[in-house]
Amino acid sequence: MDGLLSLFAALTPESLVFIALGTVLGVVIGAIPGLTGGMLIALSIPLTFGMGPVNALSLLVAMYMGSVSGGLVAAILLRIPGTPASVMTTLDGYPLAKKGQAGRALGVAAASSLVGGVVSWFILILLAYPLSVIAIRFTPWDYFALTLMALGLITSVSGGSQLKSLLSAVAGLLLAMPGDDPSVGVPRLTFGLYDLENGFSELPVFLGLFAISQVLKETERGQGGTITQLAHQMRGVWLLPRDYLRHGGNMIRSSLLGAFIGLLPGVGANIGSLVSYAVARRISRAPSEFGRGSEEGIVASEAANNATVGGALIPLVAMGIPGSVIDAILIGALILHGVTPGPMLFSNSPDVVYSILVSCLISAVLIYPLVIFLARPMVWLSRTPKAFLIPAILLFCIVGAYANSGKFYDVWVMLGFGILGYLMEKARIPLAPFTIGFVLAPLAETNLRTGLMISGGSLSPLWTNPLPMVLVLLSVLILLAPWLPWRGRRAQSG
């Protein structure tokens, strides 16, 4: 109790204002496709030079929390993932909104974000040190087996033909290969094109696959009218206690999964939301509803992607190790403010640690009303005639893709992947496995190659070490699940 009291003793009215400001900016930037939390935080660091480290870190951490949640608004109402972390939310959020339950979808997503943020905060407070010690003991084989399992899960995410899902996932993995080889830093598969040396960035790829393909579909559907047939009902936006009881197990499970995945260095919020989405689908009594507006799917994705923030802050606070790109930027901010990150942070700068922890909790709580508040103008936007909304979306996407690197190459990449996404949807090839394969590719390849270098080219650690063995077995089971006899019986009875 004393610990908690001393935590909140670090709060000043000034830092509260910065936390609120950071959360608002994070949510707004996260809701705009093309703008990311990382970009916002990196650009805001120079603005914090005049502040003390406590206020600066309060502001930046609140931006981080807000940006992860902001993406859900556009994901649900326009099927445009504001951030890569909200890709899984589009799968069920948008179909539920199209059924006339936009308010409900937003409410479920925002409440799940709140629970995810609070659960990961408790984990951050209680388990920061012991979990960091476990995470840094993960070997490359453990990571590789984890990505194999995630790839196995991918094929079960979107339903329908498993072979099409596999094709989509492998295509995502393969198209992530051109560019700098992540192990040695030498360009490969670039065909002599200078721009291709950096490969395809995540942001233009995801904007193309989801936003541009959707725009093309809406364009094909006919002239005039509005972009969607959303009923725009904001009823059900505030969840009742019985809703929390109904989704409580899923919220807690997804939050725990997200926090643990966030803890693993280099594994981001998008993978956290994928894994918990796939697990929720496996456990669900109505797996066929996933992808068609399932509340369980929204809960799993949003609780997990918010929980990854707290999880990713654990190695940062306890060991000074960045768990994600944004954490690396935050470490840069700490150094710029004269604070040395690492195991001595707790004893040398407790006020800074407390400001990070408190900011995390307060912004998690602020996100719920903020998202609901932001949702109303967004719903109004989706009522706008297609002739006005589509040009605006296209303009935002083009400028967002350009702002990603300051190069038109990314805009062309976005348009190219937009055509690919449109074609894939027409051919009923799911997009989610492609996106997750694309994200996982560097992690899978780097760890496989590092593992092979350590083992002298032998794959045996995959089945001689307990953790990789269990994960590989699980992957095989997931892949073979549709043909297992008891699954068949369950499907028949369902």
Add this chain to the structure above:
Amino acid sequence: MERDRRYELVAYALFLSAALLLGGAAYLIEPSPFDPIGSGRFPLALSLLLGCAAVVLAVQSLVRVSPDVDELDGNAETDDGGDHDGMRVLAILLLAALYVASLSNGWLAFMPLSGAYVLATGLLLAGKECRWSTMLGLLAMGAMLSGLLTYVFTHVLYLRLP
């Protein structure tokens, strides 16, 4: 259904071409002395897997009489049977390509070009429903959006727009 099959075959052909192109390039990468699989083996394995999956699915699609109902995945939306126009999709893509090419070559400044792009795309989408008010609205929106984006990117985010 015939149209769906055409799209499927085009998609599989595209994936097969990507597999052949990237697989061929990966095959030519020299192995490294200290790295058991080097830079090329992982993408090569993926290319083989992608190529095989594309061929199997293409054969399945060709021999199938009608697509299975359970193949409808959750992500893909069902055809609503409305007015579908592939030419308009092509026109939207061409307009976007023209806009991006104009920006990258500096043919016009960002603000007037973006305003014109919003107007042209909006008019294309409005089609027969286009009125004077639509045109004026699009002009106003184009000017406002391009002005807003210029201000936010240059004065708030310190990013230089073309």
